[in-house]
Amino acid sequence: MWILLPLMTIPVSAAGEGTSTLLVVSLDDRPGRRLQAPAVDVDLPGVGVRAMADDGSRIGDRADDGIWMWAGTVPAGETRTLRLLDGDRQLAALDLAIPAGDRAFFAYKLLADGSVVPDPAARPIERVGDVIPTSGDIVGAASAMGGGARAAEEGTRGGDRPVGDDEVRVRLFLDDRAVQRVHDPIVVVPDQGRGPVHLADDGRVAGDTPDDGIYVGDLVVQRTQYLRFEVADGDDPLGELTVFLPSTGQAEVRMRSTEGEPGIELAVEPTAQGANEGPASGGGSASVVVVDRLAHVVWVGVALFAIAFAWLRSVLWKAWTDEVRPVLAKLDRWLDAQAAADAGRGGGEPGDGT
Incomplete structure (x- = not known):
């Protein structure tokens, strides 16, 4: 069954018009992951059926994330029919108007019912579709690309x-x-x-x-x-x-x-x-785990200190009310009695001239 889809192009970089364009096509198979052998078929001599990959070998793709990608060079400024396949089964037929520029990104999503629709959630990435170098000279390759490519590489290489x-x-x-x-x-x-x-x-x-x-x-x-x-x-x-x-x-x-x-x-x-x-x-x-454990220890220490302080306060209060305050009360009454006795003796002394 042929499914004709409306064109959805995400312009990535238009560094200038040329005779060819890097055509990048992605197909999102999440969350079902039902595709077995996704491929594209471009009606161009020498292109034919090409397998899509999900191995992280190109910028914008993360290995085994369920988003398949294909990139190839095609003539710019032309309309071409591209078929999305899964083995021998056709998923959709796309009429793509290839814009002039150094690349064009077409993003699609496979739905649960098997239909393919444009994916507006796909974000353009600078230098999308370029091959990620496999040699050790990642620094030199990254400096030759744009900032988006550097960020994409860092997402997979740390x-x-x-x-x-x-x-x-x-x-x-x-x-x-x-x-x-x-x-x-x-x-x-x-x-x-x-x-x-x-x-x-x-x-x-x-x-x-x-x-x-x-x-x-x-x-x-x-x-x-x-x-x-x-x-x-x-x-x-x-x-x-x-x-x-x-x-x-x-x-x-x-x-x-x-x-x-x-x-x-x-x-x-x-x-x-x-x-x-x-x-x-x-x-x-x-x-992060060490910091979390340290914070946990600090909070436990604060809680234990609060409990100990409350216990010490209750002990001191009990000692004050049961032992210290009664003694002070007796001492206060004894002092009052002594003061009264001294005042009584002073009133009984004979006056001057007797």
């Missing part, structure tokens, strides 16, 4: 590159231990076009303890006094926060999930980290 003088590396923590409502937390900085950055709890980020309920991720942003960012759990928005950013090369932002709306809140004010500190010393989720 932000292991130096930051510029006008940038700040922000380590993000999301504590979901109490509520346990998130599964795929994502952070986006819309004002700077940074993200999405996926927060992970699998130990990939240095210092993170796997499966402890605290999601961690790194994000490099332009230096600013106030940073506004949005947090979502997959496709479900959790809320947005605006925080004061310390004027250092590294900072930590700690959040926690909530049961109501919005679904997140700031746990503590952002803290500055030393410029020479690496990812491990920047504090992972293990350091």
